[in-house]
Amino acid sequence: MSIIKLLTSSVGRKILMAITGLLLSFFMTFHLFGNLFLFVGEAAFNGYVEKLHKLGFLIRIAEFFLVLFVFSHAYSGILLWIKNRKAKKVVSSYSKENTPGAAKYAAFTGSIVFIFLATHWSTFWYKFNFDLGGMSYYYVVTESQVGFGSPLVSIFYIVAIALLGYHLKHGITSAGQTLGIVGTKYEKTYNNIAAIFWFWIPLGFISIPVWFGFLVRII
Ligand code: HEM
Structure with a gap:
């Protein structure tokens, strides 16, 4: 089978989704680590972003691949969803009832995550790279109206990232099946590591809008 044929087959699409999904999950770990500098303070966070931006071209290459992974993951997801819907019309509703929630x-949840990312890039990423207007990076995230200075933005981040966690709960389990880990002696370890990605990392992200959007203003 040629590589193009493999990648456009159902199995190939599932493998592509599993790999791009796992790579995006790894990215989230680094991204959370960087964002946690917000809790250290303004100078620490600004210093971290400046260091990152000094990498220049390397960052652009990484961003190019991230966007590519997001789009190919979403594209394959939509095609598989359409295929499954057609198949479900043929099979009885029995299988539907047995499908777990996530x-x-x-x-x-994937569509909401996609909307979240589009919003996230057109606000934070755009401002950080092209429209800082003399503001500090820290201020953009914690005080501006595209950041957690707006309660609506904060709520949107909390809800969207919670749904991202729910999306990953299914996604990482499904990736384990596709890559042949489920059913082997590595399944338990895989599930334990999976919980870091679908529960603890999203919770870490959520702590940021919860703290800067609400708690810091009340306490
Ligand atoms: C509280 C939560 C979050 C905050 C404060 C935050 C902050 C930021 C900021 C400031 C940027 C621009 C970085 C720069 O260009 O220097 C950015 C970019 C980005 N964010 Fe987030 N982010 C959050 C959650 C997420 C989540 C949950 C995802 C999902 C995977 C995500 C994915 C991305 C991606 C792919 C980019 C573009 C790549 C990059 O520039 O690093 N972010 N984020």
Whole structure:
């Protein structure tokens, strides 16, 4: 089978989704690590972003691949969703009832994550790279109206990232099946590591809008 044929087959698409999904999950770890500098303070966070930007071209290459992974993951997801829907019309509703929640809503949660990322890039990423207007990076995230200075933005981040966690709960389990880990002696270890990605890392992200959007203003 040629590589193009493999990548456009259902199995190939599932493998592509598993790999791009896992790579995006790894990225989240680094991204959370950087964002946690917000809790250290303004100078620490600004210093971290400046160091990152000094990498220049390397960052652009990384961003190019991240966007590529997001789009190819979403594209394959949509095609598989359409295929499954058609198949479900043929099979009885029995299988539908047995589908676990996170899997049943994967297309919905994935769409919200996509909307979240589009919003995230057109605000934070755009401002950080092209429209800082004399503001500090820290201020953009914690005080500006595209950041957690707006309660609506904070709520949007909390809800969208919680749904991202739910999306990953299904996604990482499904990736384990596709890559042949489920059913082997590594399954338990895999599931324990998976929980870091679908529960603890999203919780870490959520702590940022919860703290800067609400708690810091009350305490
Ligand atoms: C509280 C939560 C978050 C904050 C404060 C935050 C902050 C930021 C900031 C400031 C940037 C621009 C960085 C720069 O260009 O220097 C950025 C970019 C980005 N964010 Fe987030 N982010 C959050 C959550 C997420 C989540 C959950 C994802 C999902 C995977 C994500 C994915 C990305 C991606 C792919 C980029 C572009 C790549 C990059 O420039 O690093 N972010 N984020």
